[in-house]
Amino acid sequence: MPIYAVTGASGQLGRLAVLGLLSRGVRASDVVAVVRTPGKAADLAGRGVQVREADYSCPSSLVVALADVDRLLLVSSSEPGRRVIHHTNVIEAAARSTGTSRIVYTSMLNADDTTNPLAEEHQDTERALREAGIPFTFLRNGWYTENYTGQLDEYLRRGEILGAAGSGRISAATRRDYACAAVTALLQDEPGNRSYELGGPSFDLSELARVISEVTGTAVVYRDLSVEEYTSSLRQAGLDQGSAEFVAALDVSIAHGDLATDSQDLARLLGRPAMPLAEVVRTAAQRTTTR
Numbered sequence: 237m238p239i240y241a242v243t244g245a246s247g248q249l250g251r252l253a254v255l256g257l258l259s260r261g262v263r264a265s266d267v268v269a270v271v272r273t274p275g276k277a278a279d280l281a282g283r284g285v286q287v288r289e290a291d292y293s294c295p296s297s298l299v300v301a302l303a304d305v306d307r308l309l310l311v312s313s314s315e316p317g318r319r320v321i322h323h324t325n326v327i328e329a330a331a332r333s334t335g336t337s338r339i340v341y342t343s344m345l346n347a348d349d350t351t352n353p354l355a356e357e358h359q360d361t362e363r364a365l366r367e368a369g370i371p372f373t374f375l376r377n378g379w380y381t382e383n384y385t386g387q388l389d390e391y392l393r394r395g396e397i398l399g400a401a402g403s404g405r406i407s408a409a410t411r412r413d414y415a416c417a418a419v420t421a422l423l424q425d426e427p428g429n430r431s432y433e434l435g436g437p438s439f440d441l442s443e444l445a446r447v448i449s450e451v452t453g454t455a456v457v458y459r460d461l462s463v464e465e466y467t468s469s470l471r472q473a474g475l476d477q478g479s480a481e482f483v484a485a486l487d488v489s490i491a492h493g494d495l496a497t498d499s500q501d502l503a504r505l506l507g508r509p510a511m512p513l514a515e516v517v518r519t520a521a522q523r524t525t526t527r
């Protein structure tokens with residue numbers, strides 16, 4: 237039986253992917269959870285998953301952790317600015333293992349021609365994978381819907397969503413759906429290299445506000461600001477200047493259409509439609525009221 241490994245397995249997406257492999261019938265002993273902090277994956281170890289400690293910035297730890305791995309899900313690092321070296325270390329360690337036959341990498345939607353300020357590190361990682369000579373699958377993930385529903389309390393408290401995204405459409409999907417698609421990509425036998433553009437049904441921020449209003453019964457509107465106004469509102473909310481400018485630049489990229497896709501790749505990998513926005517909001521609202 238192939239050995240499947242997932243990096244970032246103590247994180248939100250990686251953990252869902254590990255659990256997804258188990259729920260699809262992979263034996264726990266054939267799953268390797270690669271984590272920086274084993275204590276965070278004690279529950280996975282308790283289920284029989286092989287929890288192996290490795291740090292993206294420590295090549296030797298990765299070589300040991302990936303030594304016998306057949307198929308690897310490389311969940312992108314959460315440290316912008318350090319991602320390329322982190323990912324390259326993982327790719328080089330996989331290349332030294334006895335037989336890594338596929339690396340599945342969580343990249344970014346529209347990575348070929350996006351203006352998203354986070355894109356460059358994904359583009360560089362894709363290039364490193366092309367050069368590594370190991371068959372690869374690019375999962376070009378769109379935004380997590382949770383990027384928005386994680387702020388639901390704030391939206392409801394203010395009665396508004398602030399942004400500079402204009403009417404830019406966002407083909408977001410939940411981490412759970414992206415993880416489920418990643419599990420399919422790991423399990424399926426396919427020749428050569430693949431690239432999937434992954435996103436759910438699109439919405440803009442006015443639609444998000446409308447759905448939140450309908451689902452929760454609390455009126456929320458979207459207030460579209462200039463980049464300068466949005467940056468300044470983020471500063472007032474406590475972000476430093478650099479972070480505020482960065483977050484505002486993400487919205488400029490959304491306005492540009494970078495996080496929208498008509499691709500049906502996600503639904504195809506899932507074998508069903510992605511979770512609709514209203515349902516994601518409803519789930520988040522229930523969590524809010526039961527806290």
Ligand SMILES: NC(=O)c1ccc[n+]([C@@H]2O[C@H](COP(=O)([O-])OP(=O)(O)OC[C@H]3O[C@@H](n4cnc5c(N)ncnc54)[C@H](OP(=O)(O)O)[C@@H]3O)[C@@H](O)[C@H]2O)c1
Nearest residue numbers: 244246247248249250272273291292312313314378379380
């Ligand atoms: N599409 C989107 O909207 C979106 C949004 C946010 C992030 N992302 C990207 O998607 C990835 C997965 O998302 P997520 O929500 O699962 O993120 P997350 O919950 O923050 O998980 C990140 C994981 O990376 C691990 N990690 C960070 N630095 C590491 C290192 N030096 N060595 C080994 N492991 C390291 C963390 O380990 P610890 O538990 O030890 O910290 C954690 O397990 C993120 O890392 C980021 O690249 C995408």
